[in-house]
Amino acid sequence: MSAAVLVAVLVAGGVYLLLQRGLVRVTFGFVLLGHAANVLLLAAGGMSRREPPLLSTTDPAVAADPLPQAFALTAIVITFGVSVYLLAVAGNGGDDDAADAEADPSPARMTEQGVEL
Amino acid sequence: MNDLIPFLLWLPLLGAALTLAAGERVRLQRAISFTVSALVLAYGITMLTLTSDGSVVVEQVAGWPGGIAIPFAVDTLSALMITVAALLVLASTAFAVFTGDDEDRYFLPLVLVLSGGVYGAFVTADLFNLFVMIEVALIPSYVLITRRGSASEMGAGRIYLTVNLLVSTVLLAGVGLVYGTTGTVNLGELAGAATESVGAALAGGVVLVALGAKAALVPVHSWLPRTYPFASVATTALLSGLLTKIGVYGIFRVYAVMFSGDERLQTPWLVILLVTMVVGGLGALGESAMRPILVFGMSSQVGYVLLGIGFFGELGLQAGIFYLVHNIIAKGALFLTCGAVEHEEGTGELSRLGGVARREPLLALAFIAAALSLVGIPPFSGFVAKFSVARAAAIEGEWIAVALVVAVSLLTLLAMMKIWNGVFWGADPDEADHSFAPGASGAVPDHTDPMSSTLLRRAKVAITEGPPGGMPRGLILPGLALAVLSLVLGLGADVLLGLTGTAAQGLVDPSAYVIAVTDR
Numbered sequence: 226m227s228a229a230v231l232v233a234v235l236v237a238g239g240v241y242l243l244l245q246r247g248l249v250r251v252t253f254g255f256v257l258l259g260h261a262a263n264v265l266l267l268a269a270g271g272m273s274r275r276e277p278p279l280l281s282t283t284d285p286a287v288a289a290d291p292l293p294q295a296f297a298l299t300a301i302v303i304t305f306g307v308s309v310y311l312l313a314v315a316g317n318g319g320d321d322d323a324a325d326a327e328a329d330p331s332p333a334r335m336t337e338q339g340v341e342l
Numbered sequence: 343m344n345d346l347i348p349f350l351l352w353l354p355l356l357g358a359a360l361t362l363a364a365g366e367r368v369r370l371q372r373a374i375s376f377t378v379s380a381l382v383l384a385y386g387i388t389m390l391t392l393t394s395d396g397s398v399v400v401e402q403v404a405g406w407p408g409g410i411a412i413p414f415a416v417d418t419l420s421a422l423m424i425t426v427a428a429l430l431v432l433a434s435t436a437f438a439v440f441t442g443d444d445e446d447r448y449f450l451p452l453v454l455v456l457s458g459g460v461y462g463a464f465v466t467a468d469l470f471n472l473f474v475m476i477e478v479a480l481i482p483s484y485v486l487i488t489r490r491g492s493a494s495e496m497g498a499g500r501i502y503l504t505v506n507l508l509v510s511t512v513l514l515a516g517v518g519l520v521y522g523t524t525g526t527v528n529l530g531e532l533a534g535a536a537t538e539s540v541g542a543a544l545a546g547g548v549v550l551v552a553l554g555a556k557a558a559l560v561p562v563h564s565w566l567p568r569t570y571p572f573a574s575v576a577t578t579a580l581l582s583g584l585l586t587k588i589g590v591y592g593i594f595r596v597y598a599v600m601f602s603g604d605e606r607l608q609t610p611w612l613v614i615l616l617v618t619m620v621v622g623g624l625g626a627l628g629e630s631a632m633r634p635i636l637v638f639g640m641s642s643q644v645g646y647v648l649l650g651i652g653f654f655g656e657l658g659l660q661a662g663i664f665y666l667v668h669n670i671i672a673k674g675a676l677f678l679t680c681g682a683v684e685h686e687e688g689t690g691e692l693s694r695l696g697g698v699a700r701r702e703p704l705l706a707l708a709f710i711a712a713a714l715s716l717v718g719i720p721p722f723s724g725f726v727a728k729f730s731v732a733r734a735a736a737i738e739g740e741w742i743a744v745a746l747v748v749a750v751s752l753l754t755l756l757a758m759m760k761i762w763n764g765v766f767w768g769a770d771p772d773e774a775d776h777s778f779a780p781g782a783s784g785a786v787p788d789h790t791d792p793m794s795s796t797l798l799r800r801a802k803v804a805i806t807e808g809p810p811g812g813m814p815r816g817l818i819l820p821g822l823a824l825a826v827l828s829l830v831l832g833l834g835a836d837v838l839l840g841l842t843g844t845a846a847q848g849l850v851d852p853s854a855y856v857i858a859v860t861d862r
Contacts (some may be wrong), residue, residue, distance in 0.1 A: 248500060260509050268522065299470075310485070314499060
């Protein structure tokens with residue numbers, strides 16, 4: 226139950242931030258959503274069994290499921306990498322959330338205004 | 343050959359590392375890229391011959407027993423997808439060599455990582471690994487779209503990043519829910535799970551929604567025309583043929599294995615796919631530049647490809663998989679020919695182009711061949727594809743679907759005629775612009791005005807290269823090669839229909855796949 230509430234709160238906060246205009250806020254929204262997904266993954270392994278999953282020392286009946294933990298670890302790495310890239314885009318984009326978001330996709334416009342990274 | 347399946351993933355990644363190490367030596371970078379893609383193509387064709395009898399080749403990675411290992415499995419569908427994907431990567435890389443995209447030392451490494459993720463997604467038999475592979479393919483695409491850092495590119499990249507990141511999070515949550523309800527993410531172990539419990543069906547539904555958004559199905563399609571047209575022409579061709587098709591492949595695989603093609607979902611599927619076809623076709627008509635027209639059309643084509651899901655039977659799926667192969671090739675040819683025009687002329691706006699057919703007859707030939715193929719005119723592959731989709735729908739008695747298959751073809755024809763009339767036919771717009779040339783060539787370019795930069799570019803062409811025309815052959819050949827391939831697939835459709843038939847059998851009755859993956 227606590228996991229469900231936690232996921233709900235994290236998703237609510239994440240979606241709220243996602244709908245903001247600035248890319249930094251959107252990035253924080255994705256961090257929250259990533260946490261929500263990770264809690265969900267951990268909950269998928271069962272919340273009642275929490276002992277370390279070491280076969281020789283722990284009774285398998287109470288050992289935690291290590292697979293969702295591995296999933297969460299992978300997901301954390303991916304979320305972290307993409308968050309860093311999002312922040313880099315936010316830093317480099319300048320006023321990219323200004324009025325010309327509906328700009329026409331002609332490359333004349335794109336290449337000539339371009340700033341080489 | 344099963345030991346070699348992980349090569350599909352690590353060979354492109356190794357190639358990416360080597361190309362990065364090659365740094366500024368562009369020729370070495372190209373040599374590595376082409377070698378890797380050619381090896382993958384050769385491997386794909388080998389696997390295609392090995393699996394053409396319906397057998398499934400499985401590698402339990404690191405030798406763990408089946409059910410515990412993360413399996414890689416290649417059946418006819420996977421082998422087909424790998425082969426076509428490798429072909430498109432080759433054509434797009436060749437195109438990028440001539441557009442100058444690969445002078446950026448990070449371009450070819452990014453393309454290699456992207457292709458590795460795509461191949462990995464086509465062979466993995468594990469839902470979580472599918473998520474990871476999609477991320478491996480997406481992250482280079484984030485960089486490819488925003489690579490040049492211009493304002494419109496960053497705007498498009500922002501939408502692309504946020505939408506795809508959100509969809510990936512939904513996919514991850516779906517995979518977590520599947521694990522929570524069934525206790526496994528191994529596709530073999532999941533066989534039929536969604537038909538047995540409501541919880542598993544809902545969890546699988548979350549996965550399907552995420553994959554549908556990746557494939558740009560209506561109503562979650564609108565990110566596509568707002569992002570793809572803003573990337574460089576070579577990037578658009580690459581992304582259109584690979585990334586949305588991962589979603590399509592994933593839907594085929596997950597729906598076939600996990601849902602066993604559940605009959606109760608046929609009507610919702612049909613509604614979504616038919617609406618996708620119509621909305622994509624109409625949206626393409628509303629655009630006024632080449633690439634937005636083509637990108638909007640992609641949604642429409644995805645509707646055709648997946649239509650077989652709506653009446654889950656061997657004929658429909660065979661038609662759908664044939665359509666998928668045809669679409670990657672024909673659409674790739676269109677993006678490459680239109681991209682060649684856009685690269686040379688500096689714009690994709692229909693109103694500012696014209697008369698390209700007179701200057702570049704070979705390019706116009708490639709475009710019209712690919713366009714006719716997309717519309718579904720014999721003898722191109724598009725005819726066989728559309729005919730088999732319509733035939734399958736007619737046999738199932740879905741007459742509305744038959745009518746829409748034909749009607750949306752007319753919309754596609756109109757969209758293609760719009761490009762043909764605006765770009766290839768008609769008067770040469772350069773004649774009107776030449777009067778500006780002397781002034782523009784001496785003026786300081788005004789970066790806020792998109793027109794002036796185009797004029798300046800044209801003026802430069804006029805002064806340094808004489809009369810317009812004389813496009814480098816290298817810009818024309820990749821598109822022409824794909825258009826010819828579409829013609830060959832249309833004339834020799836029997837071979838491909840046989841292969842897609844085997845692939846469809848593997849989806850309708852996935853028992854061979856399941857047995858091979860679970861190793862029982």
